[in-house]
Amino acid sequence: MTKRLTWEQKSIVSHDTGHALVKAVPGSGKTTILVKRVERLVKTGTDPRSILILMYNKSAQVSFTEKLKTALMSSVIPEIRTFHSLALKIVGYGERQQIIKKKDLITPSDYRYEQLVKQAYCYGFDHEANFIDPNEIENFELFIARCRAAAVTPVDAANDPTFSNIKREFIRAYGRYCELLEENSLRTFDDCLVEAVALLRNDSSLGAHFKHIIVDEYQDVNLIQHDMTRLLSKSDTSVMAVGDVNQCIYEWRGARPDFIGGLFEKHYPNTKVFQLSCTFRFGHELSLMANSVIRRNSTKLTKLCVS
Structure with missing residues (x-):
């Protein structure tokens, strides 16, 4: 240029x-x-x-x-x-202020994340772990990402008619996925976005110094x-x-x-x-x-x- x-x-x-x-x-x-x-x-x-x-x-x-x-x-x-x-x-600020629960951050390359996704998928589809199609796991992860991107909870997905063409097993597995994250005190980067937005909604002073x-x-x-x-x-x-x-x-x-x-x-x-x-x-x-x-x-x- x-x-x-x-x-x-x-x-x-x-x-x-x-x-x-x-x-x-x-x-x-x-x-x-x-x-x-x-x-x-x-x-x-x-x-x-x-x-x-x-x-x-x-x-x-x-x-x-x-x-x-x-x-x-x-x-x-x-x-x-x-x-x-x-x-x-x-989210770190929210943890230090004890507004939200302290959790470990996991990434898609983390073994714990891989196991958690498989557990949730098996629960939703009533599958044995040894018979999981890798392509279906990838589709499930994409479904999770799209739900998080739109701040859609498992309850939202179950009740929203726009999800009617989605396999109900995906929604069931997504619900279990969220439960497993909470039970194990884990969060992903996408979860951080959802929690950060919730914190911003509850505290208008956050980010107030940005002009x-x-x-x-x-x-x-x-x-x-x-x-x-x-x-x-x-x-x-x-x-x-x-x-x-x-x-x-x-x-x-x-x-x-x-x-x-x-x-x-x-x-x-x-x-x-x-x-x-x-x-x-x-x-x-x-x-x-x-x-x-x-x-x-x-x-x-x-x-x-x-x-």
Whole structure:
């Protein structure tokens, strides 16, 4: 990308306060623009500690942190986290305050997690452990992830007609899965999101020091992450969401591209919408081909990619 900013980029960097939605095509330099925006906020007097930046994964978080450190040339930088790491921080606070029960964190690679999922599946499907189809276990784990992404409890799943096409055994197994987590004082990263949102709902002072919240890859957030962002946002907080509805790749795990496709503006009054329509990643021919393909998808927003 060139060093000189386009007028679209300049308008985002210079945006002061108020909610904003940035719709960015691939290769439009959004990371550079976000760094420059934060740099401008800090240089014009905003306390770095009042800025929260949420990245979609650990790799993006680490990369953005290094770029921002270089730009600010300071040991005091904004809080840069993934949704999961922020949720873990909030849950840790809840444990220390004895608001919630202390539990061990387990990951999908943890032997305890594997055994717990198998036990729950066997309970739901009345199976012997030796006769489990690995593909069915994978489907069950995906079902759990989608339920957690939408904050759906086993009772919700059992009573919600939208789950009528789901195997009832999955819902039964999901109920047992939740029971086993509680019985063994365990939680996953997805559980942290659910518990963090509950804590934020019960204590409006949590996150009150954040005056600017920037969320990258907003097309891939799910309901629980969207709720977390809303609860962290107070009356004097400016939220900027950045993403591209045409690049949503996690709908199968519960991502909701409609948040960036219209619901963000509904949930955040007086949102200013910015476009990053110029790509620096490829040339005119590929841009035209991409536009031709995207236009055939009636569920996506009309946004021209130019190069």
